[in-house]
Amino acid sequence: MDRTVNASALPQVAHDLSLWGLFLQADWVVKLVMILLLLASVWVWAIVFEKVTTLRKMNRAADGFEDRFWSGGSLDELFMREGEQPLHPLAAVFGAAMREWRRSANATGSAVAGVKERVERAMTVTIGREMERMERWMVFLASVGSVGPFVGLFGTVWGIMNSFSAIAGMQNTNLAVVAPGIAEALFATAIGLVAAIPAVLAYNKINTDLARYAARLEGFATEFAAIVSRQADQAAAQPARPAATAAAE
Known part of the structure; x- marks a missing residue:
């Protein structure tokens, strides 16, 4: 009984409830979770x-390249100028x-007939x-x-376990004693959400933009394959005509 009375009679230590204070007062495991x-x-x-x-840089470069490609x-x-040492994926x-196409430029017969497939594979x-x-x-x-929210939740669970252990040791359930420890623990979950929410939004946006760019590359490949096919047909019909020198039509 004396122990309970003495614990209650002690002046309560002021807790720093600022973000930095919550971090400094947290358990080392919770601190590690927060840092990660x-x-x-x-x-x-x-x-x-x-x-x-x-x-943005790749799309601007692709715009300029396509203008030059279709300029005739x-x-x-x-x-x-651009294909030997490409600076962006479309040029590559x-x-x-x-x-x-150049390797097959002087080929005839079946080699010319298969050049479109080889170019498409390349x-x-x-x-x-x-x-x-x-x-990447x-x-x-x-x-x-x-995973971020669950890592933060782990820190929260660990912090709350320590808080309840401390409460049991002090034998004092006063809100002023309970709140700081729980606030420190919940801070880990908040940081987990701060890391996870932008990551999810950015992943969805960037993944969509990458898919559009991949479709742009595939569209260019399809158009160029059609050009190669026409040139191969003309080369087969007129073997003397130099290949790989025609402008994009």
Whole structure:
């Protein structure tokens, strides 16, 4: 009885309920959870900035390249300017197709008949490689978006367990004693949501933009394959005509 009275009679220690105070007063496990979630949140925003910037840059470069491609100039000259050392995925797809097309430029008969399929395979492989590079770190965004709240919840559960243990030891259920420990624990869940919500929104937006860009590459590949098919038919009908020099029509 004396123990209970003495604990109640002691002056209550003032708790800092600011965000920084909640972090400093939290258990070391909860602190570790908070630090991991904060680092994940920073990395999420870094990935979002890099992806958004890269997609804008790639779309602008693709716009300019398509204008030059359909301008009626020589494909050989365009290949030498941009296809040999491509600076963006669309130029890389074009370069891969032109390299394959050039290898078959002097072929006749069955080799010419199969050049369209070889060019299509080269472009398909290049599209897959370029999109794989552009989709890097997307799995991290998805993982943070799905796992972040549960990691924060783990920190909350751990913190509340410690809070109730402390309450049992003090034998004091006064709200002023209970609230700070629970607030520290719930802070972990809040940080988990801060990391997860932007990650989910960014993943959905960037994934949609990447899908549109992949469709743009595939559309260009289809159009270029049609050009190659026409050139192959003309080369088969007129073997003396130089190939891979016609402008896009």
